[in-house]
Amino acid sequence: MNWQKSDLHTFTDARKQTRSFVSRVIFAILIVFILMGVIIGRFYTLQIEQFDDFITQSDENRIQVRPVAPNRGLIFDADNTILALNAPSFTLSIIPERVKDNDALIAQLQQYIELKPHHIERFKRNLKLPRKPYQSTPLKLHLSEQEIAILAVNEYRFTGVEVEATLKREYPDGKYFVHALGYVGRINLRELNGFTQEQVEQYGGTNSIGKTGLERSYEAQLLGEPGSEHIETNARGRVLKVLTRVAPAPGKDLRLFLDSHLQRVAQDALKGRRGAVVAIDIETGGVQAIVSNPSYDPNLFVTGISYKNYNALRDSWEKPLFNRTIQAQYPAGSTLKPMLGLVGLSEGIVTKKTTVYDPGFFQVPGDERLYREWKKGGHGSGVNLRKAIVESCDIYFYDLAFKAGAKKMHDVGEFFGLGLKTGLDIPSERSGIWPSPAWKKQRKGRPWFTGDSINMSIGQGYVLVTPLQLAVMTATMANKGELIQPRLVSHIGDVPTVKKILNTIELPDKYWEHVHEAMEGVLHDAYSGTAWSVGRKAKYRIAGKTGTAQVVGIAQDGEYESEKLSERNRDHALFVGFAPADDPKIAVAVILENGESSGKAAAVAKTVMDARLLPSVDASTDRNSNSNINNASAITANSSSEKVLNTPHRHAHL
């Protein structure tokens, strides 16, 4: 194809055309120069004038500040046995953004390591949760060393797969200590929303927080200060290198008064029965054993407990999650009698020699109502204070209560800590009820009756106490009036905690001696002492008091027949005591739910006292088995390794 050639063009035409063309070219070149100038000007603006802005933005792009989680403080018992440590844990995670086909990858991984259906199920569930782009999603937690090695060797075969090392809280033999220590768990949404800005920064690199027990109450000290590192990342958030690093300050270690040996002995002594044991060091107020049974394994909670396991724990009728030592409130029963004896003596209502006649019931003058005694036919005539305590005579105390009145009992009881939170350093403590006419008026809207006083004198009626309160009351009895705030932690880091005397009861020594002596009779008066069956076997003198607490009310004329009651409605068995009677070291309170016989509670208390007071062969072998755990802790926590290795040998307290 050819467009027709015109024969019009002549030489002049050609020159004219050339001139026109050249002028157009010059014009075009001019435009080119102007536009080129615009481009260069633009680059000049960006690169020279706005350089500072853009270099900053470029650095902000690639450099991220990442918080570095501090190592959580460790928890040691009184003998430096480690109770809570941080163990390295390796997690196999997948970064979904870098994986084309998750199922294919999982199938490929399965050729190398075992993945159970629940791993895959949880992974898929987690995938649906909101998360930051390029944040990894865990597939399998707690890889074994073999699995880590297999994955390391075959790493090049997989993309988007990571093995992440984290420190995981671990509680060796946790079910012995969980009610004291509590546990850490993942920070949940509710906690996160409640955080202050400062806390958000503090928890920047941490994803667990103390949920209960000491882990919660000492959260601030255990946590430590997070460090930070400047890291260079690419656009996909992958860390390429660490530019600078500020090391985190590890949390402070806690050293407890708790004696892990005593704790084990106490828990084992319950032999699986529901109940609670609290043992307090009389000198310091330090809690040496605090057992609530049944218990559970706190390690289940650390990385998130399954719904199935949690529901089983929560719904169990035995309530293993419930810390009976501080949350359960029981009628105190006769365990209050020594204290009420002091009320009588100090108020001049009774003397050592005052006696009552006990026909098996008590009547308030001018009232026909009969107040029964636990013992059919009563304790007979000539019941003095000592006998009333040793044999646990109710009538004596009905009479005392009637004469003293509720107000006086209430006031003295409060000096012993009844009806008040003891202030132990773990959360969720309950205060119990130590009633008074004013309390009844306010809470029940009804006036106080004499019958209320009578019930109060044997720790029934409105009276409710926690096992911890009983132990504190007993320690106060043992040290003749110093109410010391109980505490679990003896040292935070290297700093000892302070002994706090809440109040001092000033009474003549002879009153204390008399009541102590009566309490000793409870265990050592042959045949008559309510806990003689236990006391007769003791290698030292124990002072104590038994008690039973009614679970169901008994009709005024009814007879208590335990055989007819189902097990769960049987009486709670109680015992409080201290030893050695002449130089008290330890106060113990025991409750056996539906235990029926207070002698069984006394036996548990004696076992605990033996462990504390008698040098034991068992104890030293126990130490040795613990040393393995100590060595393990040296790997994970450098800060405390020295202390662990210098563990002193078991002390003899006698």
Place this chain on the structure above:
Amino acid sequence: MKTNEDFVRSMPDSAHHFGKARGMWQRIHIDPILLLMLFALCAVGLYILYSAGGESQRLIKRQGLVMVVGFTAMFTIAQCSLHVIKRWAPWFYLGGVILLVLVMFFGVGAKGAQRWLSLGFMRFQPSEILKVGVPITVAAFFAGRALPPKFKDIVIALTIVAVPFVLILRQPDLGTSILVAASGLFVLFLAGVSWRYIIGAVGILLASLWPIWQYVLQDYQKTRILTLFNPEADKWGAGWNTIQAKIAIGSGGLDGKGWLEGTQSQLDFLPESHTDFIIAVLAEELGFIGVVLLCLLYIGIILRGMLIAVRSQNTFGRLMAGSITLTFFVYLFVNMGMVSGMLPVVGVPLPLVSYGGTSMVTLMMGFGLLMAVATEKKKTM
């Protein structure tokens, strides 16, 4: 023999060598200065591509191969006489348009655009043919006519431009359609279309901006344009490229972060860093100085191209040469303008530097035509 010696002696040495060399270049139909600058540009391209492509050997080898193909195409076309080229131009154009129509029905593509024809072993983009086809055809059309062109001829020429322009715009491929339209319109401009027409056309164009926005542009094109004016509005989406490119350029400063040291490009913050956005890598790593030097090289090529056009005595040749040179400028202006955030992101590569086969080959074909014009025997047609 003697006479020959005398002849040699009578010539100044330098002139002798020059003349001889020139004769050699003339024989192989190559303009050495243009060739040298093209080599330089390709070298710069490989140098920056090595960094932008994450030091990939594969990428460099492929681009090197493309360059060999490109220079071969250039050399081959340079051997053709203008007469032949002019004769074949309309067929070339027609073939291109037919392929564009085929693309409409059988094309394959990505991201909602249908641009490629699949030949089984390879895919190619017929619109690229028109980048060369349109200017040579319009130039061929005017070559035999009275200039400045008459109104009727202008309308015909515009039709020649409009058909492929509309077809390419519909694919949709805004970047290529602009380049194709520009290459045709430059011929009209250089042919001496009266200023009155030009000003009138610009007026109409401005008036039709709103209807074009409303009815012609695709949503993704609108997004790109809107994003241009406010990239922060869509920081993680459409604005990301522009923002990251500006950060890359700006953070390069006067002398750059150094070759292979650009954080924006090496850490993948800059998308498409080895293709359309490669100038940002150069700006980041070699700084403002590098950008200016590159621009000087481009200006050198453009001036050389215009000089070839002006020197040509052949109407077809000079219109074609001028148009190809100016289109080459449009390439780099649109690319550098869009990467630096002055123009919307329309998908135009940085000529001879961006990674990619088609644009490289098309551009080198254009330079082959320039070479042909430069070495055509000086005689009027």
